Amino acid sequence: MLRLWGHKNSSNVQKVLWALDELKLDFERVDAGGPFGRVKDADYLTLNPNGLVPALEDGPLVLWESHAIVRYLFARYGSPPLQPSDLGERARADAWTDWQFGTLWPPVRALLVQLLRTPAERRDQGAIEGARRAALAALGILDRELARHPWAAGEYFTLADIPLGVAAQRWYNLPLDRPALQHVDAWYGRIKRRPGFERWVDLPLT
Structure with a gap:
């Protein structure tokens, strides 16, 4: 299952949450960043070396930067017209x-x-x-x-x-x-x- 790290009030996390919703994908969300901390912990820094949210795990693949994550989700799981074929x-x-x-x-x-x-x-x-x-x-x-x-x-x-x-x-x-x-x-x-x-x-x- 997809795992998203980040808190729901973050604008960058919201982009990914919205993308997951549009694509009707099941996922687990782990609170991190903002009031939840965790982003400077050593285990989180192995996911996102910047110590920021969001980070996305898709099996062994780990991605960070919200726009890169949204692009990946649409390319991997999307279909036209959400993900243009042209x-x-x-x-x-x-x-x-x-x-x-x-x-x-x-x-x-x-x-x-x-x-x-x-x-x-x-x-x-x-x-x-x-x-x-x-x-x-x-x-x-x-x-x-x-x-x-x-x-x-x-x-x-x-x-x-x-x-x-x-x-x-x-x-x-x-x-x-x-x-x-x-x-x-x-x-x-x-x-x-x-x-x-x-x-x-x-x-x-x-």
């Missing part, structure tokens, strides 16, 4: 997965840290506004893409929508002003109806 479509899904990590997530994470994890008297309003503008610029790119088709990589939900959806859940639940983005808003409405998103991602922010 290599070009699959590459588009990969591109949006990388884009989430490099472009969208940094400003969203900065907002999360400032607005939820920093006491009000210590918040940097300049940093907050800069991150808000950067997140909006990134979401504008996604909005233009979603004007062309309903899901990030095309006509069907794919692995690309998972990391994007995890970031979007933070964006839509942070206490800040958000202008309407017609196509992102509609896509997020579809995302919210996915059972795996409801079960593993749409939780109170911490």
Whole structure:
């Protein structure tokens, strides 16, 4: 059986939990990271030398880095349309997965840290506004893409929508002003109806 190490409030762990749910895979989850510790223990470091979550065991295979794990799960256990058979479509899904990590997530994470994890008297309003503008610029790119088709990589939900959806859940639940983005808003409405998103991602922010 698959074994996933990580706590359910971690955004990176949520990506894997959602992927497992979409693929209807049985798995065991072991609490680690955050309030549960364990990640600096010698036995865990043999699984993930970075001392971070998640880590996934699939028999003798051990993987870390959430996007690598999600890609593996879809490639190993997925089938069309979840896992596109066309290599070009699959590459588009990969591109949006990388884009989430490099472009969208940094400003969203900065907002999360400032607005939820920093006491009000210590918040940097300049940093907050800069991150808000950067997140909006990134979401504008996604909005233009979603004007062309309903899901990030095309006509069907794919692995690309998972990391994007995890970031979007933070964006839509942070206490800040958000202008309407017609196509992102509609896509997020579809995302919210996915059972795996409801079960593993749409939780109170911490």
